[in-house]
Amino acid sequence: MDVVKTRREGAILEVTLDRPKANAINLVTSRIMGEVFAGFRDDPELRVAILTGGGSKFFCPGWDLKAAADGDAVDGDYGVGGFGGLQELRGMNKPVIAAINGIACGGGLELALSADMILAADHATFALPEIRSGTVADAASVKLPKRIPYHIAMELLLTGRWFDAEEAHRWGLVNEILPADQLMDRAWELARLLASGPPLVYAAIKEIVRDAEDAKFQDAMNRITRRQLASVDTLYASEDQLEGARAFAEKRDPVWKGK
Incomplete structure (x- = not known):
């Protein structure tokens, strides 16, 4: 090592x-x-x-x-x-x-x-x-x-x-x-x-970029909106997704938990 x-x-x-x-x-x-x-x-x-x-x-x-x-x-x-x-x-x-x-x-x-x-x-x-x-x-x-x-x-x-x-x-x-x-x-x-940023969003970004590299735009978008990517599905069902919206509405910094 x-x-x-x-x-x-x-x-x-x-x-x-x-x-x-x-x-x-x-x-x-x-x-x-x-x-x-x-x-x-x-x-x-x-x-x-x-x-x-x-x-x-x-x-x-x-x-x-x-x-x-x-x-x-x-x-x-x-x-x-x-x-x-x-x-x-x-x-x-x-x-x-x-x-x-x-x-x-x-x-x-x-x-x-x-x-x-x-x-x-x-x-x-x-x-x-x-x-x-x-x-x-x-x-x-x-x-x-x-x-x-x-x-x-x-x-x-x-x-x-x-x-x-x-x-x-x-x-x-x-x-x-x-x-x-x-x-x-x-x-x-x-x-x-x-x-300090949202780890679940980073994960979704990286998986989307990899998955879409050789895909047609609409095919890539369909996989995202249908939650066929594991990281996207996790993000959309997460506490962090709600936290982001709440923090915006309450005019405060979000607290990301990665879950």
């Missing part, structure tokens, strides 16, 4: 990938990260997670090629959440903030793309260099053309070139750029804001 450090404050869990020298992920590390994020997902007291890297140079360069050379199979057991414990974790209906503190390339960038919001230090750099080592950035090939303009996504995938935080922000890959010494303060500020 030394390679994945956690800090818990109230409803917020900070997860730090800390595997010197570069925070590369091997199979064991990926499985540990999966256990951490599955635990976050399943803990009713936790509402928001922050993911960052140890040190100031690397967020994560992705797959540990040295471990691969020593026998870690690229198609091995990554654990419950897939590579990095997050990008294939089912039922992750809580907000995750990625705080990019340095280089995020290959699977590290794919891991960041699994978060709901991305903050970047001003010295952060990004790339998908898999093309140069004769392999495919599989998750990025699925996600990136849906997040940014198609031709830009294809350029990044096909060339593997590096780009900086300013360009990432210009294409909408990151929400904010911060001075390095302010990155985690801002991540925690945002996490506390989210932690």
